[in-house]
Amino acid sequence: MQNKIVARYKDGRLMKGVTGDFMPNRDIFHLVPMDAPPGVKPIDIPVRDLKAVFFVKDYVGNSQYQEKKVFEPTKPVPGRKIKVVFTDSEVILGTTQGYQPGRPGFFIIPADPQSNNERLYVVTAATQEVSFV
Numbered sequence: 187m188q189n190k191i192v193a194r195y196k197d198g199r200l201m202k203g204v205t206g207d208f209m210p211n212r213d214i215f216h217l218v219p220m221d222a223p224p225g226v227k228p229i230d231i232p233v234r235d236l237k238a239v240f241f242v243k244d245y246v247g248n249s250q251y252q253e254k255k256v257f258e259p260t261k262p263v264p265g266r267k268i269k270v271v272f273t274d275s276e277v278i279l280g281t282t283q284g285y286q287p288g289r290p291g292f293f294i295i296p297a298d299p300q301s302n303n304e305r306l307y308v309v310t311a312a313t314q315e316v317s318f319v
Contacts, residue, residue, distance in 0.1 A: 192240040193217060193231055196273070196312050201231070202245050210291055210307060220245055233291070237272055237312040240303050247302035254298040255279045261299075268294060270308055271315040278306070285316065 188204040195201075201217055205228075208215040216228035233239075255277065257263060265283035272278075280294035291309045310316070 190220075190242050190245065191217065192242055192245070194237045194240065195235055196237050196309075197235075198274070201229070203229075205231075208239060208307070210293070233309060234311070236309050237274070238309060239307040241305045241307075243302050243304060251300070251302075253296065253301050257297045258299070263297075264295065267297075267319045269315075269317050269319050270294065270313055272312055273314045275314075278308070279319070280306075287316075 188206050189208065191203065191205055191208070193201040193203075201219065203217040203219040203222070205215055205217050213234065214230050214232050217231050218226060218228045256279070257267060263281045265281040266285070268280060268282045268285060270278045270280075278294060279297040281297070282292055282294050285292040287310075289310060291307050293305055293307050295305050296303050308316075
């Protein structure tokens, strides 16, 4: 299965493309850039260099949309509510079923159902604070 992703590096760089082999327990995955011609060799992406891997609905998104940082009170949430503050001060609010402090990373589903992100994999080393809400 090919997933549309945006790989965000700790230094601010972005790479957009597809991956078919991202696994949270592996140190490297492969990405074919979104504008690459057919048959191009995938790029190795070392997870340790990343802030997060965003699994997106589309590559463009809506730059005017301000993602909500609250949970809808009438809608049940899967997993535990979590707030992540990255070392660059970005804040993500969502739910998780797999956060454990000693692990290298974990998945989050954004609190805002209108987000362009379906889910994201947070690299723990790129966080400043992680708390349950």
